[in-house]
Structures are given as C-alpha cells and as structure tokens.
Amino acid sequence: MDNQQALSTTATDMSTDPTLDSTTQRKLAAMIERLSSLHQSRVSTKTDLKDPSFESTKSFILLFTNSKQEIESSLTQIQQNSDTNPTLDLKPELEKISLSITELEKFVAESSYFLPPYEVRSSLKTISDLKQTLDSVTSKVKPRKKFSFKNKHAKKPETANVVTKEAIENEPEQQMSYKPKDSPGYRNKENEILIKEFKGSEIGEFVLSNLTNCEVRLKGCFRSLFIDRLQNCKIYVGPVLGSILIEQVEGCLFVVASHQIRIHHAKESDFYLRCRSRPIIEQSFGVRFAPYCLCYDGIESDLKESNLDDDTGSWANVDDFQWLRAVQSPNWSVLQERERIDTVKI
Amino acid sequence: MGLLSIIRKIKRKEKEMRILMVGLDNSGKTTIVLKINGEDTSVISPTLGFNIKTMTYDKYTLNIWDVGGQKTIRSYWRNYFEQTDGLVWVVDSSDLRRLDDCKFELDNLLKEERLSGASLLVFANKQDIQGALSPDEIAKVLNLDAMDKTRHWRIVGCSAYTGEGLLEGFDWLVQDIASRIYVLD
Numbered sequence: 096m097d098n099q100q101a102l103s104t105t106a107t108d109m110s111t112d113p114t115l116d117s118t119t120q121r122k123l124a125a126m127i128e129r130l131s132s133l134h135q136s137r138v139s140t141k142t143d144l145k146d147p148s149f150e151s152t153k154s155f156i157l158l159f160t161n162s163k164q165e166i167e168s169s170l171t172q173i174q175q176n177s178d179t180n181p182t183l184d185l186k187p188e189l190e191k192i193s194l195s196i197t198e199l200e201k202f203v204a205e206s207s208y209f210l211p212p213y214e215v216r217s218s219l220k221t222i223s224d225l226k227q228t229l230d231s232v233t234s235k236v237k238p239r240k241k242f243s244f245k246n247k248h249a250k251k252p253e254t255a256n257v258v259t260k261e262a263i264e265n266e267p268e269q270q271m272s273y274k275p276k277d278s279p280g281y282r283n284k285e286n287e288i289l290i291k292e293f294k295g296s297e298i299g300e301f302v303l304s305n306l307t308n309c310e311v312r313l314k315g316c317f318r319s320l321f322i323d324r325l326q327n328c329k330i331y332v333g334p335v336l337g338s339i340l341i342e343q344v345e346g347c348l349f350v351v352a353s354h355q356i357r358i359h360h361a362k363e364s365d366f367y368l369r370c371r372s373r374p375i376i377e378q379s380f381g382v383r384f385a386p387y388c389l390c391y392d393g394i395e396s397d398l399k400e401s402n403l404d405d406d407t408g409s410w411a412n413v414d415d416f417q418w419l420r421a422v423q424s425p426n427w428s429v430l431q432e433r434e435r436i437d438t439v440k441i
Numbered sequence: 442m443g444l445l446s447i448i449r450k451i452k453r454k455e456k457e458m459r460i461l462m463v464g465l466d467n468s469g470k471t472t473i474v475l476k477i478n479g480e481d482t483s484v485i486s487p488t489l490g491f492n493i494k495t496m497t498y499d500k501y502t503l504n505i506w507d508v509g510g511q512k513t514i515r516s517y518w519r520n521y522f523e524q525t526d527g528l529v530w531v532v533d534s535s536d537l538r539r540l541d542d543c544k545f546e547l548d549n550l551l552k553e554e555r556l557s558g559a560s561l562l563v564f565a566n567k568q569d570i571q572g573a574l575s576p577d578e579i580a581k582v583l584n585l586d587a588m589d590k591t592r593h594w595r596i597v598g599c600s601a602y603t604g605e606g607l608l609e610g611f612d613w614l615v616q617d618i619a620s621r622i623y624v625l626d
C-alpha cells in the first residue's frame with residue numbers, strides 16, 4: 096500500500112465524516128499529521144530501527160483479535176442455541192453479527208494507511224473467513240433465507256438504458272464476440288532489433304507481444320505500454336506517463352520508467368525501473384530489481400515532461416501480491432550493485 | 442459488544458448509498474475515485490486490499506468501496522457484495538488484449554445473487570488515450586445487450602485523466618439508485 100496515498104485518502108474521509116464529534120476529529124487530525132511526519136522521517140532515514148508505527152500496529156492487532164474472537168464466540172453461541180431450541184428466532188442475532196463484521200472491516204480500511212501490507216492482507220483474509228462462517232451458520236439456522244432474497248429482487252421494473260440498447264442494436268454486427276482493431280506495436284518477431292522514436296505526435300498505448308530474442312528501443316514519451324509473452328528479450332523504454340503491464344516474460348531484461356508498473360507471470364528477469372508508485376509482482380519468481388539506467392538524446396526533458404525526473408527510490412519497494420507474510424518474499428530481490436549493468440545508451 | 446463498541450459505530454443513515462467499484466487491475470478505479478473527490482492523482486499504487494471513500498453527492502452520502510483488481514485478490518471481491526446499491530465496473534478501453542478477461546470477470550459478477558438488485562454503471566475509462574475503444578465498442582465486446590432484462594445499467598465513456606464523463610456517470614448512477622430506493626419514503 097502506498098502510505099502517502101492512503102494517508103491522504105483516510106484523512107479526507109475522517110475529516111468529512113459527520114458521525115465524529117469535533118474533539119475526535121481534532122484528535123484524528125493530529126494523529127494523521129503525526130503519522131504523516133513520521134512517514135516522512137522514515138522515508139528520509141531508512142535505517143530507523145525502532146519503527147514508531149509499531150505502537151499503532153500493535154494496538155490494531157489487539158483490537159482486531161479481540162473483536163474477531165467476540166464474533167467467533169457469538170457465532171458458536173448461536174449455533175448451540177439453535178441446536179437446543181430449533182424454533183428460536185435467531186435473525187436479529189445474526190444481523191448483529193453481520194453488522195459487527197462490517198464494522199471490523201471498516202476498521203481495517205481505516206487503519207490500512209499505517210498498517211504493513213502483511214497485516215492488511217491477513218486481516219482481509221480473517222474477515223473473509225468470518226463472513227464464510229456467518230454464511231454457513233445462517234444457512235444452517237435459516238435454510239430458507241436465500242429463497243426470500245430472490246423474490247425480493249424479482250419485482251424490479253425495467254427502465255433506464257433504452258437509449259444505450261437501441262444504439263447497440265442498430266449496429267450491423269451481431270456476433271457474440273466482437274473483435275476490435277489492434278493497437279500499434281510489435282508482434283510475433285524473432286531475432287530482430289526494433290527501434291521506434293515517438294516525437295511530438297500524440298502516442299497512446301503501445302504493445303509488445305510474442306517476441307523472442309529481440310531487442311526493443313522505444314524513445315520518447317507515451318501513455319501506456321502493454322507487454323506479453325517475451326522470451327530472452329532486451330527492452331529499453333523512455334518514460335511512460337500512465338502504466339506498464341508486463342505478463343508472461345522469461346529471461347528478459349527491462350529498462351523502463353513509468354508511473355505504475357505491474358508484473359505478472361515473470362520468470363528469471365531483471366527490471367531496471369524508475370517508478371512513482373510501488374511496483375507490484377504476481378505469480379512471478381526469480382525477478383530482480385535495480386534503478387533505471389537509460390540514456391538517449393533528450394531523455395532528461397522527456398523524463399521531466401512525464402514527471403519522472405527524480406528517482407524516488409520506489410523501484411525497490413516491490414509488493415508481491417502473492418506473498419502473505421511479513422518477511423521478504425523469496426520471489427524477488429534487489430540486484431547487487433556489482434551485478435548491475437552499466438547505463439545503456441540507445 | 443465490549444471492545445467492538447470502541448470501533449466507530451456505523452449507522453445506516455438516511456440517504457446513504459453503498460457503491461462498489463470493481464474491474465481488472467490497472468483499469469483506473471482508484472484514479473477515478475480520487476479524481477471525483479478532487480484529490481491528487483499523481484502517485485497511486487496498485488491497490489492492495491481496498492479503500493473506502495465517503496463523499497457527499499447531491500443530497501446523498503456515498504460510501505464508495507474501491508477494491509483492488511489484481512488477480513490474486515479478486516477472490517476478495519465477494520466480501521463486499523452485501524448491501525451494494527450501485528456497482529461500478531471500470532474498463533481500461535485501451536487494454537484490448539485483456540477484454541476477454543474483463544468480460545469473464547464481469548459475467549461472473551453479474552451472476553451473483555447478492556448483486557442482483559444493484560444498478561450497474563460501466564465506465565469505459567481512458568478515452569483520452571488514442572486507440573481506446575469507444576463506449577459502443579466496449580458494450581459490444583462485453584455483450585452488455587444480452588444482460589438480464591431486469592438490470593438497470595448504462596455505459597459511459599470517461600477519462601480519469603481529464604475528468605471527462607465521470608460526473609455524467611455518477612449522476613446517472615445516483616439518480617437511478619435514488620429512484621429505486623428513496624422514492625417510497
């Protein structure tokens with residue numbers, strides 16, 4: 096989770112929340128400010144051993160665990176009650192529990208700006224499990240609940256989208272899967288050097304798909320880059336204003352800059368990144384990260400134009416969405432300085 | 442309730458609407474939410490988990506749940522279905538390769554009984570990108586026309602980058618929900 100972003104999000108939420116009285120709001124505002132400056136100091140001094148956010152994480156866990164246990168024991172209680180007295184109306188009890196779970200969920204959301212990613216993930220999992228237990232208890236206690244739900248929704252009037260529907264029906268093509276045109280890009284190539292320079296003209300998205308043993312050099316700025324199925328390729332790319340999506344790559348080298356970078360199904364590849372937010376990986380292993388090291392005539396102004404001119408160090412803050420534990424994911428690592436390539440001039 | 446009462450009480454207030462934003466990762470959900478709330482959108486990380494944003498829109502209070510769309514966390518979407526009044530499905534109109542994936546996930550979602558009463562707004566996002574599909578084309582790819590006739594739905598082209606189309610979409614959604622929920626009282 097990006098602390099900066101989450102911080103501002105939560106701050107607005109709370110200050111505009113009418114259910115909080117002014118004292119609480121003031122306290123929250125003060126707390127947020129404190130956390131914010133702590134965050135800043137942590138960013139500047141990375142070797143802070145006594146992480147000050149520890150206190151709040153600890154109290155979060157305490158509160159969360161207690162609530163979880165309360166909910167669990169209520170659920171067990173309900174089950175026992177219904178076993179001993181099947182005619183008892185347990186609906187209000189179940190609704191209360193459902194509300195408690197929602198409260199707990201909100202609590203996680205509101206705390207997520209200071210929690211480490213691991214705590215967020217495991218709390219979400221716990222909540223998911225609680226809901227599942229609630230569902231199964233509910234269906235045991237009130238087997239006809241689902242039924243009444245259906246009836247309620249069956250009586251909806253049909254209106255609204257008339258205009259949209261007509262517009263679509265008037266189109267000549269009626270086949271099930273409509274095949275749109277392709278985006279600009281390089282596709283299905285082997286053993287080639289592919290060079291492109293984006294100049295002045297407004298370039299939107301660009302695609303690199305199904306390339307083997309290729310070297311790609313893209314100079315200039317553009318909006319977004321989609322990459323899929325690459326084998327043993329070297330990819331050198333100027334600043335991308337939006338995001339880069341990389342899927343199914345193996346044995347590749349990437350030198351890319353973008354606001355967001357998502358990497359899925361990557362194997363044994365190196366990424367030299369400049370990134371404004373946290374790079375993320377999913378279903379990947381053997382991937383290594385290092386800072387951006389590309390050079391061509393005019394790259395400085397391109398980087399500036401794309402607001403990627405300073406290195407925020409984000410390239411090393413990789414989130415592995417599949418790694419639930421607090422310890423370092425085994426799927427990625429930071430490339431040792433002596434193993435890194437030199438600046439590449441294209 | 443013990444400790445639970447320390448956690449802020451949430452009341453289902455009058456004129457409150459619960460809106461769930463979902464869609465594939467990278468489609469622009471978080472950017473849209475921050476943009477309509479007038480916040481800085483220059484540094485946004487992919488969402489690990491979810492964000493809740495409470496905002497006032499007309500005379501309604503919207504609770505917008507923005508849930509991460511990365512594949513490994515899509516299984517959590519179902520945690521947020523309960524009591525959803527409006528569903529916003531966000532599509533990256535420039536990501537042509539994953540449109541199949543996008544259709545598959547949307548179809549699954551629409552089968553959900555707990556969402557059967559929710560109004561559906563499809564945002565064909567990133568219209569500012571040259572080469573993005575138009576809302577009509579997106580509607581065709583997703584085969585929205587074949588949707589259950591009882592569903593209230595609409596597709597709107599937008600750009601979280603320029604802000605275009607966002608209010609039009611939310612206007613429709615809020616009006617549609619209001620006409621279903623609050624017309625009786």
Ligand SMILES: Nc1nc2c(ncn2[C@@H]2O[C@H](COP(=O)(O)OP(=O)(O)OP(=O)(O)O)[C@@H](O)[C@H]2O)c(=O)[nH]1
Pocket residue numbers: 318336337338354355464465466467468469470471472473485486487488489508509510511531566567568569570599600601602603
């Ligand atoms: N050009 C352009 N880029 C956009 C637009 N909306 C979002 N983006 C970019 O698309 C990328 C993804 O945006 P996010 O808001 O993080 O996407 P998300 O749907 O929240 O993604 P997850 O949290 O992973 O599910 C970012 O780099 C945004 O800057 C748009 O309308 N136009």
Ligand SMILES: [Mg+2]
Pocket residue numbers: 470471472486487488507508509510
């Ligand atoms: Mg997001």
